[in-house]
Amino acid sequence: MTNRFSVELDLQFLAAFVRDEEWLSLQPFVTDLHNRLQRGDVPKGDGIGWLHLPSRTLDGGLDDLLDAAASIREQADALVVIGIGGSYLGARAAFEWCKPEYYNQLPKDVRGGPELYFAGNHLSASALSDLLRVLEGKRVCLNVVSKSGTTTEPAVAFRLLRGWLADRTRPDELKQRIFVTTDQSRGALRKLANEEGYRTFVIPDDVGGRYSVLTPVGLLPLAAVGVDIRALLEGALEAECKLASADLRDNIAYRYAAVRNALFRKGKLIEILACYEPALRSFAEWWKQLFGESEGKDQKGIYPSSVGYTTDLHSLGQFVQEGYRNLFETVVRVDQSPADLTLPPDERVDDGLEYLAGRPLSWINDQARAATQLAHADGGVPNILVTVPDRRERSLGALFYFFELACAASGLLMGINPFNQPGVEAYKVNMFALLGKPGFEDRQAEIEGRLRAGAAAASR
Ligand code: PA5
Numbered sequence: 001m002t003n004r005f006s007v008e009l010d011l012q013f014l015a016a017f018v019r020d021e022e023w024l025s026l027q028p029f030v031t032d033l034h035n036r037l038q039r040g041d042v043p044k045g046d047g048i049g050w051l052h053l054p055s056r057t058l059d060g061g062l063d064d065l066l067d068a069a070a071s072i073r074e075q076a077d078a079l080v081v082i083g084i085g086g087s088y089l090g091a092r093a094a095f096e097w098c099k100p101e102y103y104n105q106l107p108k109d110v111r112g113g114p115e116l117y118f119a120g121n122h123l124s125a126s127a128l129s130d131l132l133r134v135l136e137g138k139r140v141c142l143n144v145v146s147k148s149g150t151t152t153e154p155a156v157a158f159r160l161l162r163g164w165l166a167d168r169t170r171p172d173e174l175k176q177r178i179f180v181t182t183d184q185s186r187g188a189l190r191k192l193a194n195e196e197g198y199r200t201f202v203i204p205d206d207v208g209g210r211y212s213v214l215t216p217v218g219l220l221p222l223a224a225v226g227v228d229i230r231a232l233l234e235g236a237l238e239a240e241c242k243l244a245s246a247d248l249r250d251n252i253a254y255r256y257a258a259v260r261n262a263l264f265r266k267g268k269l270i271e272i273l274a275c276y277e278p279a280l281r282s283f284a285e286w287w288k289q290l291f292g293e294s295e296g297k298d299q300k301g302i303y304p305s306s307v308g309y310t311t312d313l314h315s316l317g318q319f320v321q322e323g324y325r326n327l328f329e330t331v332v333r334v335d336q337s338p339a340d341l342t343l344p345p346d347e348r349v350d351d352g353l354e355y356l357a358g359r360p361l362s363w364i365n366d367q368a369r370a371a372t373q374l375a376h377a378d379g380g381v382p383n384i385l386v387t388v389p390d391r392r393e394r395s396l397g398a399l400f401y402f403f404e405l406a407c408a409a410s411g412l413l414m415g416i417n418p419f420n421q422p423g424v425e426a427y428k429v430n431m432f433a434l435l436g437k438p439g440f441e442d443r444q445a446e447i448e449g450r451l452r453a454g455a456a457a458a459s460r
Contacts, residue, residue, distance in 0.1 A: 005238065005239070005242040005243075005252070005398070006235060006238060006239075006388055006389055006394065006395050006398040006399075007239065007252065007386060007387070007388055007395075007398050007399055007402045008252075008386070008387045008388075009252040009255060009256055009384070009385070009386055010384075010385035010386075010387065011255075011259065011384060011385075012385070013373045013374070013376075013377040013382070013383030013384070013385060014259065014377075014382050014383060014384055016377065016382075017263070017266070017328075017377075017382035018259060018262045018263060018266070018382065022262045023248065023255060023258040023259045023261075023262050024248060024249075024258075026248070026258040026261060026262070026413065027247075027248050029413055030246060030248055030254045030257075030258060030409065030413070031246045033409055033412040033413065034246035034251075034254070034409075035246070036412070037051060037408065037409075037412075042408075042412070042417075042419060043417035043419060043420070044417070044419075044420070045208065045417055045418075045419025045420035046206070046207065046208025046209070046211070046419050046420065047205065047206030047207060047208065047419065048206065048408070048419065049204050049205070049206030049207040049211075050207050050208075050211035050212070050214070050404055051240075051405070051408075052240065053204075053207060053211075053214050053215065053236070054214060054233050054234075054236035054237035054239070054240045054397070054401065055237055055240055057214060057215070057219075057233055058230070058233050058234070058237060062219070062223075062229060062230060062233075064201075065201070065216060065219050065220055065223055065229070066223055066229075068179060068199060068201070068220060068223075068224075069220060069223035069224040071176070072114065072141045072143075072179065072220075072224040073113055073114060073224055073226075075139060075141055075176065075177060076114040076138075076139050076140060076141035076177070076224075077108070077114055077115060077138040077139045077140070078114050078115040078116070078117060078134075078135055078138045078139070078140050078141075079114045079115070079116050079117070079140075079141045079142075079143060079221060079224050079225070080117045080118070080119050080131070080135070080140060080141070080142050080143070080161060081116065081117070081118050081119070081120075081143050081145060081221045082118075082119045082120035082142060082143065082144040082145065082154045082157050082158050082161065083118075083120055083121065083144070083145035083146060083154050083181075083217070084120055084121045084122075084146075084151055084153045084154055085121075085151075085209050085210065085289060085293075086147075086208065086209025086210040086211070086212050086213075086217070086289065086293075087145040087146055087147065087151075087154065087181075087209055087212070087217055088118050088120070088121055088145065089210075089213075089282070089285055089286040089289050090210075090212065090213025090214075090217065090218040090286050090400070091118075091145075091213065091217065091218040091221045091222060092118055092282040092285070092286070093213070093282040093283040093285065093286035094213065094218055094222050094227060094232065094393075094396055094400075095116055095221070095222060095225060095227065095282075096279050096280075096281065096282045096283070097279055097280060097282075097283055097391055097396050098222075098227045098391065098392075098393055098396065099225060099226075099227070101278060101279060103115075103116070103225070104116065104117075111225075111226075112226045113224060113225035113226040114141070114224060114225065115138070116221065116224075116225050117131055117134070117135070119131055119154075119157045119161060120144070120153050120154030120155075120156070120157035120158060121153060121154075122153060123152075123153055123156065128157060128160060132160075132161075132164055135164075139177075140165055140177065141177045141178070141179065141224075142158070142161055142162065142165065142177060142178050142179065143179040143180075143181065143220055143221055143224075144158045144178070144179075144180055144181070144182075144189065145180075145181040145182070145203075145217050146181075146182055146187070146189050147182065147183055147187075147203045147208075147209055147212070147217075148183070148186075148187050149182045149183060149186065149187020149188050149189030149190050149191075150187055150188050150189075152428070152431070155188070155189075158189075162178065165177060165178075175196060175197055175198060176199075178196070178198045178199075179198065179199050179200075179201070179220060180192075180193040180198045180199070180200045180201070181200070181201045181202075181203060181215075181216045181217055181220060182200065182201075182202070182203060183202070183203060183205070184202045184205065201216035201220055202216065203215050203216065203217055208419055208421075210289050210290045210293050210294065211290075211404055213286070213400055214232070214233060214236055214397070214400065214401075219232075219233075227393060228393045229393070231392065231393035231394045231397070232393040232394070232396060232397040232400075233397055234394055234397065235392075235393060235394035235395060235396060235397025235398040235399075235401075236397035236398060236400060236401040237397075238394070238397075238398050239253075239397070239398040239399075239400075239401035239402055239405070240401060242398075243401070243402065243405050252402070253402050253403075253405040253406040253409065254405075254406070254409050256330075256384065256386075256402075256406045256410075257406045257407075257409035257410035257413055258409075258413065259384065260302060260406075260410050261410060261413045261414065263302075263328050263382055264302055264414070267326055268302070268326055268327065268328045268382060269302060269303060269326045270302065270303045270305055270326055270327045270328075271291070271302045271303070271304055271305065271327075271328055271329070271330060272305045272306060272307055272320065272327060272328070272329045272330070273287050273288070273304065273305070273306040273307075273329075273330050273331075273332065274306070274307050274308075274309050274329050274330070274331045274332070274372075275306070275307075275308060275309070275331070275332050276308075276309050276310065276331075276333065276334075276365050276366075276368070276369050277334055277337075277391075278308060278311075279391065280308075280332060280334070281306075281308055283332070283396075283399075284306035284308070284332075285306070287304065287306070287403055288304040288305070288306055290403060290404065290407050291304040291403075291407055291410075292304045293421045293424070294407050294408070294410075294411050294418035294419070295407070295410060295411050295414060295416060295418060296423070297416050297417070297420075297422065297423060298415075298416050300414055300415070300416055301414070301416065302410075307320070309368070309369070309372060310365070310368050310372075313368075313372060317372075320376055320379075320381055321375060321376060321379045321381075322379060325380045325381070327381050328381060328382040328383070328384070329373075329376060329381055329382070329383045329384070330383075330384040330385075330386060331369065331373060331383060331384070331385050331386065332386050332387075332388070332399070333366070333369060333385060333386065333387045333388075334387075334388055334389075334390060334391055334395075335387055335388065335389045335390060336362075336389060336390040336391075337361075337362040337365075337391075338390065338391050340360045340361060340362045341360070341361045342358060342359065342360050342361070343356050343357055343358065343359050343360075343361065343364070344357065345357035345358065373385065386399075386402075429443060430443070430447055433446075433447050433448075434447065434448070
């Protein structure tokens, strides 16, 4: 392991907004939260098993996961991961980060693994019907992922997809095509898996959904499509080792958390994660869930948002440059592009681009990034730059861990519990009532009445 950490934090575009002394002044609070994390003395919630997950998982071995992944590759033309929130966002982020943009459209021998689709992350009949149409005629495996084993969206999709698959597969084969990732012993999904004899993988009790990408939640589907999960974990292990200090000068995850906290106290209530690679779109979704679900409670929190540049410079760019000044940006930059193109000379066409002839597209993209960061900082938007060397698994593993630790630290600094998600239940209670779930009868009568009264008032 070299001394240099894969993730770099650059605060040059922040200097006009937050002085070093401001984030350094948070050192006593950071030391305290670091000690509490190390002792496990944190608010009640899903736990902090993610803190030592890379070392724990690598020590425990990956044979069972790799064996299941090989079985999926052997059996399937397509794998469907059924899950929502933390039970799919990390897998999707890593899949899109590591694999080519049009992976599913590539020939099988080029892909080296099954096509990969995600379901159970919505309740849209049309989106699921469209997926079934794409799957028709293919050999399909399902990986249903739910820690609680009771979440409505994946449960509905699993029932529909399992029924669809059962109609097209011999019963003995069906069992081999279904892989379940869930709690060790609790929940309807665990019960069903045990009854049906599906192959199962466990989500550790002490790892919450949004911190679970490096458990079988992410690792199984990623291994199935040929992502190097060992390298992913080794990158995270590098972060686990490099981010073990309480010192803000050494630990960039804590520094990022402290800087966010300083910005929050200056009224910067919205953080925009900006990426210049379409392959990082789902990474931004993973990041938004991590911070949104961890910090948005007790009427506090920085609202996590995201943009894909340069695309969104032609839509949201105007707002970021000149709109209400309660924003800051965190740019995730990938230093080396996995592929490059050089703009060819072409003097026959006067498209005004000859000055760029011979320039790599990745260089042009990075100039746009630097130019935008300067412009946004000049326009009053503090900018933070996070750089990783490349789009290899190792870099991503380190980045996942960096943001997880930063998120936990940031939440604790803000005085909220970053390990629970009580607010997620509110819509579920109303939805169960409207759907007529047994046990919700009183609530059903109450909210149906409210909805009727609201509709009547609106039509007057
Ligand atoms: O981070 C979380 O805890 C949530 O986003 C969950 O992952 C999500 O609600 C899905 O829950 P489950 O895995 O229990 O189906």
